Amino acid sequence: MEELLQALVQGFLMGSAYGLLALGMGLVYGVSGIVNFSHGDFVSLGMYLCLAIYTALALDPYVSVIFTLPAMTILGALTYRYLIKPIAGRQLLMVIQLTLGVALLLQNGLMMAFGGQPTRVPSMLESKLFIVGDVIMRAPHLVAAGVSFTLAAALYVMLQSTDVGRSIRAVQQEPRAAALMGVDVGRVQVLTFAIGIGILAIAAALLLPGMPIQPNQGLRFTVITLLVFVLGGMTNFVAIMLGGIVIGVAEAIGTIYMTHTTGQLLPYLIFVAIMLFRPQGLVWRS
């Protein structure tokens, strides 16, 4: 029972960060109709930027976000403008292959700059624990969940009630009509891609404390993000956060309760099961 509670809590906390990862992907998919397979490698980039800043200035990852957020946002905008935009509207698979090319660049750029050995970036919160009853919670996980939900809520409010948000939603619903209403569709697409990558700078700092990092970890993050993103019905914010929690809990239960192999299989099994019986994902109105 204690173990189950522990697994649920830990899965919930990690899962909310996975949800945040998938929100960026959902935002980009909704507006540009592209699926970014370099998503996880941008997370890696965010983490290694924190490492570089820590090595140079001894700043905590949480503080480094001040630098990594604008850097990644600009990089996201440039990536969309100069690499993805020229072939946007072509076969989905071709765009996916291009983002895989970007993933190769990022992953191996990091490999050249930092070497392939696993490293860690220390943080002030890393070893702090919160104990409620029998459940042990690591402080970085609490921070990750708190920030993820706050950010998701902030994004939601931004989409609902600011001009930028309205133009993003307009393009999401009907790009042609949005263009006729005077929305600069191209600009909105660059902007959402930049926001989508910018979110990853924050997510990277949230996931970093206590996690060993390696340049070739990107694909793993991409796959987790994709699972969550599809579970969440691609664009629905609440369902994406829920999908994150489902995958997070499945992972936690798998590691705590089962043998190594089945434990690793569990998130995929649950994903397949949910997709078969609810192909629209965790969205309640189809």
Add this chain to the structure above:
Amino acid sequence: MRPDFYRTLLSPWPWLVLTVGAVMPLLLPNYYLHILTVTLIYAALASAWNIVGGIAGQISLAHSLFVGAGAMLSSALLVKLGVNMWLGMLAAAAVSAVIGALVSFIDYRFRLGHLSFALITLAFAEMAEIYVIGTDFLGGASGLFLPRDTGDITQFQFGGGRGAYWVMLGMTALCILVNLAILTSPLGYNLRSMRDNENAAQAIGVGLLRNKTLAMTISAVLTSIIGTIYARYLTFADPYLLASPVLTIEIVLFATVGGLGSAIGPALGAFLLAPVGEILRGQLGDKLPGLHYFIYGLVVIGVILASPGGVWSFIKSLGRRRS
């Protein structure tokens, strides 16, 4: 009956290419022959994938599972039980066919969208890798070493370098031929109509389940056989290479860059990119870790930006402009 198919078969070009291909081992040093053999393996894999991913337009990411079955299962049967590898190859192909049919059935039964299908097949492939690595009979994490290749054809041994090359040349030709045959047959028209509009295709009487299953099964069997040959060629069945979803990503990359849905495009993509990757690794692999893949990434992005519709349609448009 199928004029396009026979016209292509009777034109001199394929036979010229095949002849030039067949004399290559007599001219090339071992290192380049190895690169060419690996290229042929990927060309065959990309062509086999094209039947499902290109002609039928279903982004299957499960193909590493079929390569893995072909490589790991036939090797395990040989090493652990002493089963002749020809039989192992057939057994693995049968297993792949069943899995392929099952995947098609799931797709049909639950009417999955493109992204869901891609992700579910990816989930299958990920689970297969985890399963292979966790199963001792299939070699576990350390893989399986095959007995030395003595050139005994009855034991699925082709005598190393040259023999393996010729076998792969034949296999690649077969895969392209199957693509061509499907494209010019009713099956090909059915698959393409399903790709372009599944509901409309069903409305005019195209049987979705039958056609999807047929395409996936043909593709799975070819892929599995290539997997067996690949493992035999490497004399080491490595789960991290042969059962890894990363392999599928490479196959899809070659097929897409070359030109989806055409008979020759996917193989062309492999011939364009695979040697670049191999040569870069050979030249730069030991200099600075990551550099060769970095340059490879630049090449991939460059080729895609230069011919966003696929290299084959780019070449065809050049030809049209000239004439």
